[in-house]
Amino acid sequence: MLRPLFQLLVGLHPRAFRRRFAPEMMSIFDHASGKRAALSLVLDAFISLIRQWALRPGFWREPSPAEQPQMASAGARSFYISESYRPSGVALLHGATLSLAAFLTITLAFIHTRGSQVQPWLPKIEAEMSENPPSEQKAFQSTPPLEFCQGRYVVDGQNSATVDVTVEENQLFLSYPGGTKTALSPCSGSSFKNGSSSSCQISFSEFDRGRFQQLDIDQGGRHFAARRLHE
Amino acid sequence: MRDNDKQTTPLSPALFHILMALAGHDLHGYAIMQEISRQTEGEYVLGPGTLYDNLQKAIRRRWVADLGHRAGDDDPRRRYYRLTSLGTSVLSAEVSRLENMVRDAKVRLRIPKPRRA
Secondary structure: OHHHHHHHHHHOOOHHHHHHHHHHHHHHHHHOOOHHHHHHHHHHHHHHHHHHHHHOHHHOOOOOOOHHHHHOOOOOOOOOOHHHOOOOHHHHHHHHHHHHHHHHHHHHHHHHOOOOOOOOOHHHHHHHHHOOOHHHHOOOOOOOOHHHOOEEEEEOOOOOOEEEEEEEOOEEEEEOOOOOEEEEEEEEOOEEEEOOOOOOOEEEEEEEOOEEEEEEEEEOOEEEEEEEOOO | OOHHHHHHOOOOHHHHHHHHHHHHOOEEHHHHHHHHHHHOOOOOOOOHHHHHHHHHHHHHOOOEEEEEOOOOOOOOOOOEEEEOHHHHHHHHHHHHHHHHHHHHHHHHHHOOOOOOO
16 A cells, blocks of 8 residues: 555656666565655655655756766856755745645645544544534535424523424424414525514524524514424 | 755755765665664664655756666666765765854853853
8 A cells, every 4th residue: 555655656756757766666665664754654654755845956957978077067156055055946836836736735634534543633623523512513504404494493591482384285284282373485594574564573493413403583673583392 | 065065955964864874875766775774873864765766856956966777786776976176065065064153052062151149
């Protein structure tokens, strides 16, 4: 598994480097014992790849035989200090592109393997996500299935006051015990209005376990909040 | 110390260790890594990427010669490297520089610290 990856990384090195050192690098990899050693060699090859493309433009091509005697000519400066070297703009661009590509590849790899044990920070992200209230996790842009609303709700602070929401022939009805049944028509999202009203007076929220848990009613300038009664 | 030597020192730790490893024998890449690990008692571990990057530099500067493959080696992919006379003089210059630094540091460390009144 790691050998093809290492071979790929070595193969992506500049041609001059690859031609001279690739077989030896593969030989060293083949001598590595253990997965940990192999992993460190893969990492080393990755760093080397970035270094060769970003910082070693002078080594991208092999010197021609005609250049070699010139390099060794007496009195000429045949070597230079690496500390005074400034990479060219093209080299920096290559390096930046390569780094960006590597970053995106690694990021995508992490995204597609989330939940595995390799990424210690992913459980934290998932935990943070689960802290959001369920109602925020699911917002209905269009009218939800009416069965999600169906059930008995208890008005907050008034344990005896209940509201029944029923579905009959694909129509939602709201009724108080002993009161009349009011037909509701869809308004927007999970909001409804009674037939005669022009404003959305009744809204369902906090969707959890396949049912809305919260019912809000605005009636006669008053607001009532009711929670689903679990039987 | 010659002018050229002044221009090439200080050497990076990796390059210094590679030249030092090659000072004794002609070695292939894997053997250079092992020799450096032995010399530093495992403190300095060189990966192949760093090794060949520095070897490439050393070959271009003619400090190290690439001897190619050696017949009879158990792995035909290995190439052997040898320290050239130029490489030897660069290594000697670096060793002299380090000696001077160590001497200077020892002298400074002998100076007693000023006492508080």
